[in-house]
Amino acid sequence: MRKLLLLAIFFATHAFSQSSQQNFRLLLGQGWKMQSAVTDPASAEAISKENYDVRSWYPVSVPTTIIGGLLANKVYDFDPFMGRNFERLADPKLDRPWWFRREFTLPASENGKQVVLTLHGINYKANIWLNGIKIADSTETKGPFRIIKLNITKQIKNNGVNVLAAEILRPFNPNKSNGDLAIDYADWIHYSPDYNGGIVNNVEVKTYHQVGVDFPLVTTGFDLPSLAVAHLTVDAQVTNYTNTEQDAVITGKINNDIDFEKKIRLKPGEVRDITFSPAEYAQLNIRNPRIWWPWQYGKPELNRITLTAESGGRLSNTLSENFGIRQVSSTLIDNNKSRLFLVNGKPIMLRGGAWSPDIFQRRSAERQEQEVQLLRDMNMNLIRSEGKFEDDHFYDLCDKYGMLVMTGYMCCGSWQHPEKWDKNERNVAFESNIGLISWLRNKASIMVWLNGSDMPLTDTTVERGFLNTQKALKYPNPILATADGTKSRVSGFSGVKMLGPYEWVPPIYWEMDSIRKFGGAWSFATEISPGPSIPPYESLVKFIPKDSLFTTSADWRYHCGTMSFATTRIFDEALDARYGKSLSIKNYAAKAQAQNYEAHRAMMEAYGLKKYNTATGVVQWMGANPWPSLIWHTYDYYLYPAGTYFGMKKSMEPLHVLYSYKSNEVGIINSYPAGFEGLKVTASVYNLDGTLKYSNSVTTSIAADAAKTVFSMPAITGLSETYFVKLELTSAKGTVHSINWYWLSAKKDELNWKKSNWFTTPQTAFADYSAMQTMPKTPLRLAITRAAKDDSTMHRVTITNTGKAVAFFVHLRALKGKGGDDILPVIFNDNYLLLAPGESREITCTYRNSDLKQATPYFLTSAWNLDTVKSTGSANIAFETGMPVD
Structure with a gap:
């Protein structure tokens, strides 16, 4: 009975993705006031009544954390992300309760109805008051992933102002095994002093x-x-909110052309699951359906369902929600070492990246879309969210853009140690499981749920309890016990791994793990990375004080990770050994790219x-950082796409030509759902001075969604100590599909x-690229055209190497006027180019006009060995010659 009641609470109250409610729904987002209970020690009864004076309180919108609210009110006279300013946010008042207060009224049309207050994210617990009456206690109202329903019909004022007040108590040590089941971060970043306490x-x-x-x-x-017919099963939850028996008619409609209904009788207060099966309702067997696909494999088509409840001849409520016609499954291959998803x-x-919301849990629909677009622009098709659950808008975006989502619980802290939970924490965990699965199960983008992260849950009764709930809620997708390879005593092998690395390793690493014990290209790596991802100088100066801009400063280390990752030492040692000692921070940042x-x-x-041979998936740890960081991201906190970003984007282009560091072979990766015939693969090798030393072309084909090697590179005499390999893949008609350059060393x-350990494998010898700092210089020619469309602008920039040497790492920036900041976010189709003597490439640059801030776009070009730039078609071009040294 208790489980049924919990299901009723969660099912009956959740705000739906892309949904509309035709019954009354008041979203209490704006108009809140926030204050510390230390600053205002008045009684809860007084605070939760009308006419209480809150003029000295902080106006905030929800969701927000305590510190997020203080930042919005400019309480601090410093940037919390600069240097170690983050530590200055600490305040003893954060350890004490904070009040969140909101006044609201109900329209007269709602008189006589049942009124329900729903809390979707209290972090961590709260006493809830309404109109001077305590309606919920902090012993029950706790957990950021729970959905708590409170019937406030008796306390509501149908005519007049209602006052809702929540006394929030922040979490206790969520990073500890005996802490609260709250939002956790592990070794990603430092913890916010309020531990994200607030309404999230x-x-x-x-x-x-x-x-x-x-x-x-x-x-x-x-x-x-066959995908010719989709057999749809529709489930829903129906609740009788009265204390008398009710007859009800539940009607459904899909895409405004498929109708179905069912009549039911409900006992007083009854909650019932109803099902419309395709066997019972023939119209739910849909021919030629509009199917949802991950974006690289087809269109992410969305359909829409509308459900209506009527009782006593009156409409009670109607809701509409998008859904995807798609079926996700998985299977174990390779002797249970690899899980293949279908x-x-x-x-x-x-292939994807890990996601983390802003460190202060600030929600921005605009930024969410910008980041999803950046991940997709890199040709990723997966986002992993470890214990960081976003809002409906985020999942709507993933549905819309065809991005798959891997999600589940957090590692390392209290979520990973159920053997230490007391009765209350177990209750929070199980009710959170109901809430999260209920909320996310119908999202088209959700691919897989993980009940554990770094290992299976240590208490088998908890994993069984989670699985039983997920089965009862008809969660339709695969469920894994863990993100690592440990076998669960309940559900068996996961078929995925998290064996590192998380620190710098050289490019050859990924092909050299022949014993299949570490992070090489086998199985499904749920989190993996070559470590630090140094932002460009333009971003570094936004969060590292200029007098601390060196790699051993306390401010520098503070913006790494924590514990084992509180330094970039391993990366820096490799950079010095491979590219030569850095002469300045600008020199360091350029080489780091x-x-x-x-x-x-x-x-x-x-x-x-x-x-599909030994490898089935890989997740870069991470895709994004929740604050300005020097490690684990593909684009930085300011949305700047730099070396990591374009390396990722190049590697995952849909039809890609590549070089194997291990075998010295040239291959092709095809990510399209169709094969190609008559492809021409060309390899050219250049010395450091630009001399062509080797060239070879082969015509070949490749099957749909496949990979293959094409030919081996021969031994080439007369190569310089550092040399370049240019690969080009063209169609039978001459269309260029891929150009991919490598810089290689005789050493x-x-x-x-x-x-090797769990986070890195040390090097015993290093490649030597130091000669590239003294490469022969070469001039470039740029031609720019501009095309405006709706609210965005696209520039086409043709870059030609008019010299005799290879132009190395040609970087194009789009600025907000001469001397201005970069236009961010910005989408370049390619960047950090290498150009052979005489070679031309066309680069497109797209941005929203609003991000230009009414300035005149200004382009800045640099390269390691750039001499001069001549431009045609625009006076708004500047360049920086050579490698920065100061």
Whole structure:
């Protein structure tokens, strides 16, 4: 009975993705006031009544954390991200309760209805007061991932002002095994002093007349391999909100052309699951359906379901929600070492990045879309969210853009140690599980749920309890016990791994793990990375004080990770050994982009080349950082796409030509759902002075969604100590599909596998690229055209190397006027280019006009060995010659 009641609470109250409620729904987002209980020690009864004086309180919107609210009110006279200013946010008042207060009224039309208050994210616990009456206690109202429903019909003022007051108590040590089951971060970043205490998701008021229908689920079944007919099963939750028996009619509509209904009788207060099956309702067997696909494999088509509840001849509520007609499954291959995921019966090679919201849990619909677009622009198809649950808008974006989502619980802190939970914490965990699964189960983008992260749950009764709930809620997608390879005593092998590395390793690493014990290209790596991702100088100066801009300063280390990752030492040692000692921070940052590029590109290429053979997926740890950081991101906190970003983007382009550091072979990766005939693969090798030393072309074909090697490179005499390999892939008609350059050394990177640990494998020898700092200089010519469309602008920039040497790492920046900041976010189709003598490339640059801030766009070009730039078609071009040294 208790489980049924909990299901009713969660099903009946959740705010739906892309949904509309025709019954009354008041979202309490704006208009809140926030204050410390230390600053205002008045009684809860007084604070929660009308006419209480809150003029000295801080106006905030929800969701927000305490510190997020203080930042919005400019309480601090410093940038919390600059240097170690983050530590200055600490305040003893954060350890004490904070009040969140909101006044609201109900329209007269809602008189006589049941009124329900729903809290979607209290971090961590709260005493809730309404109109001077305590309606919920902090012993029960706790947990940021729970959805708590409170019937406030008796306390509500139907005519007049209502006052809602929440006394919030922040979490206790969520990073400890005996802490609260709250939002956690592990070794990613420093913890915010308020531990994200506050209201971190929606607060809403709804009214119901007699009977309500909520939380639809549309599950798809295909007659695989055929996708001609989709057999849809529709589930929903129906609640009788009265104390008398009710007859109800539940009607459904899909895409305004498929109708179905069911009549039911509900006992007083009854909650019932209802199902519309395709066997019972023939119209739910849909021919030629509009199917949702991950974006690289087809269109992410969305359909829409509308459900209505009527009782006593009156409409009680109607809701509409988008859903995807798609079927996700998985299977173990390679002796249980690898899990292969399939969407609509088709194997999917998963390549993505880990996601983390802003450190202060500030929600921005605009920024969410910008970041999802950046991840997709890199050709990723997966986002992993470890214990960081966003709002509906985020998942709507993933549905819209065809981005798959891997999500589940957090590692390392209290979520990972159920053996230490007391009765209350177990209750929080199980109710959180109900809430999260209920909320996310119908999202088209959700691919897999993880009940544990770094290991299976240590208490088998908890894993069984989670699985039983997920089964009862008809969660339709695969469920894994863990993000690592440990076998669960309950559910067996996960078929995924998290064996590192998380620190710098050279490009050859990913192909050299022949014993399949570490992070090489095998299995599904749920989190993996070649470590630091140094932002460009333009970003560094935004969060590192200029007098601390060196790699051993306390401010520098503070913006790394924590514990084992509180330094960039391993990366820096490799950079010095491979590219030569850095002469300045600008020199260091420029060289770091090359090392970032080659390392991240090689990781994704190795996994792509082995796809469906030994490798089935890879997640870069991380895709984004929740604050300005020097490690683990593909673009930085300011949305600047630099070396890591373009290395990633190059490696995952849909039809890609690549070089194997291990075998000296040239290969192709095809991510399209169709094959290609008559492809021409050309390899050219250049010395450091630009002399062409070798060239070879081969015509070949490749199957759909496949990878293959094409030919081996021969031994070439007369090469300089550092040399370049240019690969080009063209169609039979001459269309260029891929151009990919490598810089290689006669001296190779070597690894000491015997001293590998969980986060890195040390090097015993390093490649030598130091000669590139004194390469022969070469001039460039630029021609720019501009095209405006709606609210955005696209520039086409043709860059030609008019000299005799290879132009190395040509970097194009788009600025907000001469001397201005970079236009961010910005989408370049390519960047950090290498150009052979006489070679031309066209680069497109796209940005929103609003991000230009009414300035005149100004382009700045640099390269390691740039001499001069001549431009045509625009006076707004500048350049920086050579490698920066000061």
